[in-house]
Amino acid sequence: MEPASPFVHDAKLFLVILVFLSTTNITSSAATSPRGFVTELIHHDSILSPFYNASATVADRATRARERSVARLSYLKAAMSGTPDSVRGIMFPGEGVFLVSMYIGNPPVHQFMYMDTGSSLTWLHCFPCIGCTTTTPIYDPSRSSTYYPLPCDHDPYCAANCDMQRNECTYGAVYADGASSSGNFATEDLMFYIENEGETFASDIIFGCARAVNEPYRDISGIMGLGNGERSLANQVGTKFSYCIGSLDDPNYAHNRLVLGNGAVLVGRSTPLDLDMGHYFLSLVGISVGNEQLPINRRVFRRRWPGTGGVIIDSGAEWIYLVRDAYVQLRSTVERIVGSYLARVTIRNHPGWLCYRGSASIDLEDFPPVTFHFDGANLVLGVTSMFQVVTSTSFCMAVDKANGQTPDDINIIGMLAQQHHNIGYDISRRMLYIRQTNCERVN
Numbered sequence: 001m002e003p004a005s006p007f008v009h010d011a012k013l014f015l016v017i018l019v020f021l022s023t024t025n026i027t028s029s030a031a032t033s034p035r036g037f038v039t040e041l042i043h044h045d046s047i048l049s050p051f052y053n054a055s056a057t058v059a060d061r062a063t064r065a066r067e068r069s070v071a072r073l074s075y076l077k078a079a080m081s082g083t084p085d086s087v088r089g090i091m092f093p094g095e096g097v098f099l100v101s102m103y104i105g106n107p108p109v110h111q112f113m114y115m116d117t118g119s120s121l122t123w124l125h126c127f128p129c130i131g132c133t134t135t136t137p138i139y140d141p142s143r144s145s146t147y148y149p150l151p152c153d154h155d156p157y158c159a160a161n162c163d164m165q166r167n168e169c170t171y172g173a174v175y176a177d178g179a180s181s182s183g184n185f186a187t188e189d190l191m192f193y194i195e196n197e198g199e200t201f202a203s204d205i206i207f208g209c210a211r212a213v214n215e216p217y218r219d220i221s222g223i224m225g226l227g228n229g230e231r232s233l234a235n236q237v238g239t240k241f242s243y244c245i246g247s248l249d250d251p252n253y254a255h256n257r258l259v260l261g262n263g264a265v266l267v268g269r270s271t272p273l274d275l276d277m278g279h280y281f282l283s284l285v286g287i288s289v290g291n292e293q294l295p296i297n298r299r300v301f302r303r304r305w306p307g308t309g310g311v312i313i314d315s316g317a318e319w320i321y322l323v324r325d326a327y328v329q330l331r332s333t334v335e336r337i338v339g340s341y342l343a344r345v346t347i348r349n350h351p352g353w354l355c356y357r358g359s360a361s362i363d364l365e366d367f368p369p370v371t372f373h374f375d376g377a378n379l380v381l382g383v384t385s386m387f388q389v390v391t392s393t394s395f396c397m398a399v400d401k402a403n404g405q406t407p408d409d410i411n412i413i414g415m416l417a418q419q420h421h422n423i424g425y426d427i428s429r430r431m432l433y434i435r436q437t438n439c440e441r442v443n
């Protein structure tokens with residue numbers, strides 16, 4: 001693998017997408033459940049997660065959430081700023097927020113894949129794998145009766161990316177920070193299962209069978225790409241998906257759900273989805289705090305050609321990122337309200353954050369809801385979406401500015417903001433459905 005040529009890989013993989021689009025016949029089936037492919041989403045820090053760390057403190061979790069969000073901002077910025085004909089969705093997105101519980105092969109092997117709406121390649125560790133140290137059982141294709149490697153004559157991409165000895169179509173992707181995953185393309189059957197709700201199978205799903213990975217992809221099973229690329233799992237099982245996310249703070253919360261395909265829950269008000277470069281953009285028109293509409297020119301949220309600006313709804317960040325003009329307004333409103341009765345504190349290593357000494361659950365009891373007004377639908381943020389507890393005696397606003405160093409600032413709506421909502425993506429009709437809800441009742 002050429003270490004310094006991510007764009008060469010990206011360009012090659014882009015060809016794959018085009019070729020698969022025309023040659024692959026996807027046969028998915030939802031045999032037992034009328035709702036389609038339904039499965040559990042597990043927060044990275046949940047007790048249900050293989051990464052659960054019982055000795056991690058609230059402060060540790062907040063730091064990690066913040067680190068994930070910062071890494072995500074960098075990833076999405078890089079993804080947006082390339083030339084229009086390269087494929088950003090192939091670059092690797094870093095560690096995610098939610099794990100998808102999923103089974104692969106026959107007999108099925110349980111995997112925990114990161115859900116990623118910001119990339120479109122699905123890959124997972126395949127035994128034998130160099131560098132894989134995953135904590136969950138590794139999938140071994142030689143023990144599965146439904147594994148089919150794509151052969152070199154599958155299409156022109158495979159002919160050009162062929163492991164002659166094995167007659168296998170290969171993939172390799174290198175991210176700018178040196179992270180990489182490489183292996184071969186194959187098809188497999190996936191199973192989604194929820195206790196008391198049954199199982200569903202998706203056949204002949206194309207995925208990357210990772211035979212070599214390095215940091216930071218050693219410990220995770222893989223990534224489930226739900227971006228808008230043609231080969232994305234979202235597009236292989238239908239053209240819809242939805243998720244319902246409850247409390248991110250509660251490590252015992254067990255009702256987060258992902259629904260793929262036509263059973264996706266598309267409820268509530270809808271707003272246009274702008275699909276570009278594999279990412280999901282929304283049209284944000286304003287923000288209000290309580291009844292007060294902030295004086296923000298809606299133009300600051302618009303996309304600017306080529307590949308700058310805009311508002312991305314994203315599964316890989318927890319925090320919200322806003323361009324400077326919007327951030328300044330929201331921050332000063334929070335300062336005016338909360339600063340009138342609580343003292344500011346400075347968090348070590350993060351002098352720029354807006355943090356206060358106090359208890360978010362007690363001291364913010366009267367803080368008004370913050371509404372993000374999209375064209376046609378609203379996202380209403382309660383206190384636990386706007387603020388993150390960082391120590392036992394302090395909390396910070398979970399909104400940061402998308403840094404003014406480059407002109408290609410983007411706005412990101414991360415997962416904290418999506419708590420207590422069902423979010424439905426209708427890719428073919430280009431609409432996003434938002435409904436504030438209790439996920440225990442929806443599921």
Ligand SMILES: *[C@@H]1O[C@H](CO)[C@@H](O)[C@H](O)[C@H]1NC(C)=O
Nearest residue numbers: 052053054055056057060061
């Ligand atoms: C778990 O959290 C503790 C406390 O922060 C930390 O020292 C330890 O390295 C963590 N363990 C793992 C496996 O991440």
